Amino acid sequence: MRPDETLGSWVALVMHSLTNAFAEVLQRQCKHLEKPYTITPPQWAALAWIDTYQVLPIGVLAQKLGIDASVATGIVKRLEVHGLIERVHDQIDRRIVRLSLTSEGSEIVHQLNPVVIAFNERSFHGFSLEQQQILLEQLRQIISNVALETGSRHDNLV
Template sequence: MTETAPNASGGNPLDQFLCFSVYAAGLAFNRVYKPLLDPYGITYPQYLALVALSSKEGQTVSELGEKLHLESNTLTPLVKRLEAAGLVTRTRDTQDERVVRLGLTVAGSNLAKTALGCVPAEVLAATGMDQAALEELNGNLATLGATLRDFAGR
C-alpha cells in the first residue's frame, strides 16, 4: 500500500504507508549493522563506501557518490573521515586536477574483505529470510528505488 484510509484496527496509521515501512526497515537495519561494524571502527555509510570502493580501484568521488546515491556535501566528509582513519587515499587526477580519485589503502582493503566475510551472513540471519527471498526483495527494492529516482528527476 502507499496511502490508504486510516487503519480502523487502531494500529499505527503510518504502517499503511509504503514509504514509512521502507524508512522503518532502514532504521532497523542501522540498529543491526551498528554492533556488527563497531569492532571495525566504522559506521554503516563508511562500510558501504569501503564495499563500493573495493569493487573498482581509482574511482572518482563522483562515481562513488552515484553508487551510494549521496551528494558531494554528504560524501566529502565521509571520505575525509575514511582518509583520516588510514582506510582511503585521495589523489588528484593527473589529466584533470578538479577530479579526485579514491583508493583503498592496504588497511582499507583488508577491512573491507574481513567485514564482507562476516557481516552479510550476520545480516541475512537477522532478517529471518532465506537467501532467495532476500534476493527477490532486494531486486524489488532496487527497481522501486530506480523508478522513484527517475520520477523525481523529471
C-alpha cells in the same frame, strides 16, 4: 491513512532497524579487532565500493552510495583521517579526485567481510533464495518509481 499502511513508513522503519543493527555489528567487530576507529555503515559501503573498483572517482562513489558529493566528501575525509583511503588528483583534470584503499583500508574491508556476510544472511533468515531475489528486484523497482517521481537518478544503484 495510518502510517503503518504506507510504504514510506515501513521503509523508514526497516531502514532504521537495519542501519542500527548493522552499525552495532561493525562497531563490535572493529572493537574485537582492536581498531582505534569504528566503521559506520556508509563508511563500510564506501570502502567496499572502492575495494570492488580498486580506484574510484569520488563523484562515482557518491553515485554508488546514492548521496550528494558533499556528503561523500565528508565520508572520504573521515576514512582518510583513519588512514584507510588515499585521494589522488587526476594529472590532467585536477578537479577529478580518485580514491583507492591503503593497505589498512584493504585489510579492514577483508576483516569485516565475514561479519557483513553473516549479517546479510541473518537479515534474510526465513527467505528462500528466490524470495531474496524477488525482494531485491521489488526494491529496485521502488527506487526506479521514486526516481521518476522526483527526477533523481538512482538507477546506478540497481
